[in-house]
Amino acid sequence: MKTARALAVISLAGVAVLAPAAAHAAAGPALPATEAQGAAPTSWGPYHASGRKAVAxxxxxxxxKDDRSKPAARITVTGTVTDLTRKPACGWALFRxxxxxxxxxxxxxxxxxxxCSYDKPRKFTFSHTNVYEVEFKICSEAKxxxxxxxxxxSGTWKPLYTYYNA
Known part of the structure; x- marks a missing residue:
């Protein structure tokens, strides 16, 4: 009986030692250094509305990502939009x-x-997951x-990100 009990303790000890390694292996392969750190931001703009009434x-x-045919797991867009008219108008930054x-x-x-405040930039930030494309447009119009x-x-959307180019 003592031998069976000793073998049971040894096998339980082996499971306790191997369990963290198995859990780590089940989590998947380690990410490459660039993916673990994240990508460097890409600048966009400045883009102006018609008549240079707003800028963003x-x-x-x-x-x-490793597969160019898949969408980005996450994108984050940051920026500012500024109204450049002294009239009661607003600058709009639109994203599709x-x-x-x-x-x-x-x-x-x-x-x-x-x-809608003349020459006072408004900051914005947003994130989204599983993104194929991000397009941008700027307008200036009444509040x-x-x-x-x-x-x-009207007008054209400017592509900021396309999944197959990344």
Whole structure:
């Protein structure tokens, strides 16, 4: 009986020693140094609204990835938008994100940032996961709760990030 008890203690001790190593191995391979540290931010802008009535600039950081066909795990956009008119108008920084949706589909998300104070920049930051593309547009128009359809749909969107280029 003493031999069986001793073998049981040895096997339990072996499990206790091997369990942390097995858990670490199950967590997956170690990330490369660049992925563990994150990617360096990419600057964008300055972009001006028509007539130079507003300006926006900032940076975008996307997590590095091994497979170019997959979306970025996370993007973070920071920046400022400044109204350059002395009239009662506002500068709008508009972002359109194409993100991975359930079922392998793509969904469109919008982020809008507005400032109506002359020459006083408004800072903004946002993050999103599973991003295929980030596009940007800047407008200057009358004060409103949300950007007009003219601001949203006229002119061109400027690509800031595309998943297959990263």
């Amino acid at each position: 600039s900032g940076s975008l950081t996307a997590t590095p 994100l194409s993100v991975k949706a359930p079922g392998g589909k793509v969904a469109i998300k919008h982020r809008n940032y507005r400032t 409103a709760a949300k950007p007009s359809l003219n601001c949203l749909y």
